[in-house]
Amino acid sequence: MTALQQATEVVDPVPGAQAPHLPGQPDLVQLLTPEGERVEHPEYSIDVSDDELRAVYRDLALVRRWDVEATALQRQGELGIWASLLGQEAAQVGAGRAMEAGDMAFPTYREHGVAWTRGVDPLHVISLFRGVDMGGWDPIAAGLNLYTVVIGAQCLHATGYAMALQRDGAEHAALAFLGDGATSQGEVNEAMIWAAAFSAPVVFFCQNNQYAISVPIERQSRVPLYQRAAGFGFPGVRVDGNDVLAVLAVTRAALAAAREGQGPTFIEAFTYRMGAHTTSDDPTRYRLGGELEQWKLRDPIARLKAYLSRSGIADAAFFDGVDAEGDELAARIRKGTVEMPAPAGTEIFDSVYAEQTPELARQRAEFVAYHEGFEEAGE
Amino acid sequence: MGRLRQFTLPDVGEGLTEGEILSWLVAVGDTVTVNQPLCEVETAKAAVELPSPFAGTVTELLHEVGTTVDVGAPIITIDVGGDGPAPAAAPPASAPAEEAVEAGLIGGPAPGGRTSVLVGYGPRTTEAKRRPRRSGTAVAARATAPQAPAEADHGSGPDRPPLLATAPDATTKPVRHGGLEVGRAAEANAAAAAAAEAATSVARDPGRGALRPLAKPPVRKYAKDLGVDLATVPGSGPGGVITRADVDAALAAPAAPTPERASGTESPGETRVPIKGVRKHTAAAMVASAFTAPHVTEFLTVDVTRMMKLRGRLAERPEFAGLTVSPLLFVARAVVLAARRHPMVNSSWDDAAQEIVLKGQVNLGIAAATPRGLVVPNVKDAARLTLPELAAALTALTSTAREGRTAPADMAGGTITITNVGVFGVDTGTPILNPGESAILAFGTVRAMPWVHRGKVRPRQVTTLALSFDHRVIDGELGSRFLADVGALLHDPGNVWAW
Numbered sequence: 001m002t003a004l005q006q007a008t009e010v011v012d013p014v015p016g017a018q019a020p021h022l023p024g025q026p027d028l029v030q031l032l033t034p035e036g037e038r039v040e041h042p043e044y045s046i047d048v049s050d051d052e053l054r055a056v057y058r059d060l061a062l063v064r065r066w067d068v069e070a071t072a073l074q075r076q077g078e079l080g081i082w083a084s085l086l087g088q089e090a091a092q093v094g095a096g097r098a099m100e101a102g103d104m105a106f107p108t109y110r111e112h113g114v115a116w117t118r119g120v121d122p123l124h125v126i127s128l129f130r131g132v133d134m135g136g137w138d139p140i141a142a143g144l145n146l147y148t149v150v151i152g153a154q155c156l157h158a159t160g161y162a163m164a165l166q167r168d169g170a171e172h173a174a175l176a177f178l179g180d181g182a183t184s185q186g187e188v189n190e191a192m193i194w195a196a197a198f199s200a201p202v203v204f205f206c207q208n209n210q211y212a213i214s215v216p217i218e219r220q221s222r223v224p225l226y227q228r229a230a231g232f233g234f235p236g237v238r239v240d241g242n243d244v245l246a247v248l249a250v251t252r253a254a255l256a257a258a259r260e261g262q263g264p265t266f267i268e269a270f271t272y273r274m275g276a277h278t279t280s281d282d283p284t285r286y287r288l289g290g291e292l293e294q295w296k297l298r299d300p301i302a303r304l305k306a307y308l309s310r311s312g313i314a315d316a317a318f319f320d321g322v323d324a325e326g327d328e329l330a331a332r333i334r335k336g337t338v339e340m341p342a343p344a345g346t347e348i349f350d351s352v353y354a355e356q357t358p359e360l361a362r363q364r365a366e367f368v369a370y371h372e373g374f375e376e377a378g379e
Numbered sequence: 380m381g382r383l384r385q386f387t388l389p390d391v392g393e394g395l396t397e398g399e400i401l402s403w404l405v406a407v408g409d410t411v412t413v414n415q416p417l418c419e420v421e422t423a424k425a426a427v428e429l430p431s432p433f434a435g436t437v438t439e440l441l442h443e444v445g446t447t448v449d450v451g452a453p454i455i456t457i458d459v460g461g462d463g464p465a466p467a468a469a470p471p472a473s474a475p476a477e478e479a480v481e482a483g484l485i486g487g488p489a490p491g492g493r494t495s496v497l498v499g500y501g502p503r504t505t506e507a508k509r510r511p512r513r514s515g516t517a518v519a520a521r522a523t524a525p526q527a528p529a530e531a532d533h534g535s536g537p538d539r540p541p542l543l544a545t546a547p548d549a550t551t552k553p554v555r556h557g558g559l560e561v562g563r564a565a566e567a568n569a570a571a572a573a574a575a576e577a578a579t580s581v582a583r584d585p586g587r588g589a590l591r592p593l594a595k596p597p598v599r600k601y602a603k604d605l606g607v608d609l610a611t612v613p614g615s616g617p618g619g620v621i622t623r624a625d626v627d628a629a630l631a632a633p634a635a636p637t638p639e640r641a642s643g644t645e646s647p648g649e650t651r652v653p654i655k656g657v658r659k660h661t662a663a664a665m666v667a668s669a670f671t672a673p674h675v676t677e678f679l680t681v682d683v684t685r686m687m688k689l690r691g692r693l694a695e696r697p698e699f700a701g702l703t704v705s706p707l708l709f710v711a712r713a714v715v716l717a718a719r720r721h722p723m724v725n726s727s728w729d730d731a732a733q734e735i736v737l738k739g740q741v742n743l744g745i746a747a748a749t750p751r752g753l754v755v756p757n758v759k760d761a762a763r764l765t766l767p768e769l770a771a772a773l774t775a776l777t778s779t780a781r782e783g784r785t786a787p788a789d790m791a792g793g794t795i796t797i798t799n800v801g802v803f804g805v806d807t808g809t810p811i812l813n814p815g816e817s818a819i820l821a822f823g824t825v826r827a828m829p830w831v832h833r834g835k836v837r838p839r840q841v842t843t844l845a846l847s848f849d850h851r852v853i854d855g856e857l858g859s860r861f862l863a864d865v866g867a868l869l870h871d872p873g874n875v876w877a878w
Binding site (some may be wrong): 069072074075076077078081135255276281282284285321334 | 628
């Protein structure tokens with residue numbers, strides 16, 4: 001079995017066989033166990049229709065299929081880089097689905113699952129990783145800001161946006177995405193202090209995927225991350241990030257509280273990056289294979305699949321249909337990627353400032369004149 | 380035969396220029412599907428599988444396992460079906476990285492014109508059509524440019540056509556190629572022309588009027604600190620940009636005239652090997668070391684007969700089962716023990732801070748000759764290890780190095796080095812310090828020699844040690860004492876009990 005297959009293999013939990021639970025985590029909010037059993041939580045409950053459950057499964061499966069195809073496209077030289085979300089589908093789809101119209105998400109560069117739930121075409125995300133543009137979607141229309149590559153900077157953007165919502169009197173919220181590594185960044189801490197001081201309608205959604213590239217979380221924090229929220233003066237919740245229902249319930253509650261004027265919440269979605277940090281990274285150099293195997297038994301998609309099949313909400317035909325849809329999606333992504341037109345060279349001048357500066361205008365004119373010095377190709 | 384497509388080695392990790400084929404997962408004749416893993420490739424960053432971009436039948440594997448392949452070079456040919464040979468024309472723009480090849484052209488032209496770039500899908504190697512430059516002001520400006528920089532043509536190897544005609548006239552139109560590097564060089568030329576034009580008319584911007592040598596700010600500072608005038612340094616980077624290595628090279632040969640690579644002056648039978656990779660790194664490191672640290676080398680010839688006897692006894696002990704008990708092991712242990720008695724040899728000269736840094740532990744470097752060149756991995760905190768542990772560490776270190784798998788971390792942080800020239804049958808040498816260290820010991824071959832032993836000439840096992848040290852840090856007395864201690868331990872291993 002190859003590494004690519006190993007990474008994407010879904011190990012279905014066997015009913016009755018215990019999948020490994022997260023050790024020593026009494027505070028972890030969970031509504032669907034790794035074996036696919038629905039459980040209740042005293043504070044967070046969720047009522048989802050069968051249709052919605054199937055739609056959630058479809059989201060998870062299609063987002064993973066997209067991710068696998070994008071990783072392969074990078075290995076074939078079609079993308080400059082790709083940041084895989086493998087293993088974090090539930091955290092992203094759950095959080096994205098908790099948003100309402102008018103809410104605004106501020107992603108990192110890995111939130112493909114959130115982009116999917118906001119209706120962004122995967123090709124508009126992939127164009128960034130192909131180096132064709134800075135992301136092809138309209139952030140306002142999608143309710144999803146452009147990807148932010150600077151670690152943690154989007155927390156400031158989200159907090160500023162939330163403060164603006166507050167001043168507009170709008171009953172919406174901002175949802176800032178960040179990783180465990182970003183919690184060590186100055187910007188993130190500044191954003192949280194401001195958000196708390198102004199009771200801004202912002203939710204900080206931290207996907208703790210256990211590694212800041214190669215640095216494990218234990219090396220960064222003496223306390224569980226969600227406990228840090230207390231120091232800033234707002235609630236912190238740790239949710240099973242591989243449990244899409246729990247993520248949906250917790251994020252919905254936090255966004256609702258923000259919209260109602262109760263201020264920020266910090267959500268730590270406890271999950272695991274099953275792939276590499278990006279295609280430029282080799283995780284075998286800093287973590288052991290056994291760890292990945294443990295987390296495969298907590299796979300976010302397998303547990304929902306087990307629940308849907310066991311409860312009769314979905315049958316084999318449904319799953320086959322989603323698989324087929326995934327292959328169609330992958331084929332569309334592949335075709336769309338290799339056919340993506342190269343951008344005009346002048347775009348590097350046009351997208352820097354809202355109003356062009358004289359210096360850039362001069363450089364742009366020089367650039368155009370230089371290229372016009374060549375006869376057309378093909379003669 | 381159907382349509383043949385070739386998969387070129389992509390840049391799988393942001394800025395890589397080459398990869399080694401670790402294994403093939405398919406064979407000629409196999410049917411493959413899109414995304415089926417074809418091979419495993421190791422780059423400087425990671426070992427990864429490459430999935431197939433095509434569905435079809437494998438017709439040729441273009442490189443054997445163990446070969447290092449340049450990014451952009453074809454690695455496999457796949458027959459993707461369809462009728463007849465591939466059209467000779469370039470493939471549609473829809474598939475930039477895919478290269479259709481004619482049946483007779485498998486293996487294709489050598490990737491001499493290849494350019495390494497930062498994005499995976501890279502330059503369009505298939506854009507064979509050249510866009511002629513319009514005859515006009517720009518060309519005229521370059522024709523009158525008094526000092527078109529020679530550096531701009533620096534990137535042209537013998538297998539590459541000149542980037543731009545240096546003396547364009549009405550009949551020879553300069554052409555532009557597809558590659559980025561070429562494009563950059565062309566732009567450099569154009570920029571030089573524009574600058575020259577500006578100089579002859581009105582100096583509207585004093586900073587841009589003169590032809591300033593191209594170099595990045597850290598390189599400018601580096602040159603300034605070393606007193607090197609960048610105007611005298613030929614640049615080897617893209618577009619004639621001067622690199623740090625160029626500055627080092629200029630410093631190493633200050634009196635040498637600017638090397639002119641005029642083609643046609645090569646004598647028959649001469650081979651020109653491009654300086655790159657480990658060779659380039661080694662050269663820069665050695666130049667930097669030789670011209671910053673004043674080296675002193677001392678020699679000591681030692682009778683190591685007792686050590687060799689002890690070696691035989693130890694090798695039979697169960698603790699050393701499966702381990703190599705080499706003379707190098709004893710030298711390594713002797714260096715560690717002697718360094719403990721003389722901590723100053725295990726130190727570093729910090730010029731910036733004007734401090735001598737005494738290291739907290741001995742990270743013992745072993746110079747290893749590998750197929751790719753010289754690498755110096757080190758055993759971290761070697762004093763902490765027992766002799767069997769040290770033996771295992773040395774074996775692991777050298778075998779990893781020979782396999783080309785030494786991690787950068789294994790080469791960083793060395794504090795003192797041993798170079799075992801004895802394995803080549805050589806008596807001794809005058810080693811050059813590993814940069815950042817203050818001492819290096821060369822260990823010669825152990826051979827039977829006539830030796831005065833207990834008042835009589837006897838055949839004894841004798842070797843020669845050579846210690847080079849940085850005289851800024853270590854004086855002759857300390858160097859001599861350290862070398863004498865190493866020699867004493869090798870001559871009479873019983874000394875370990877005293878120390």
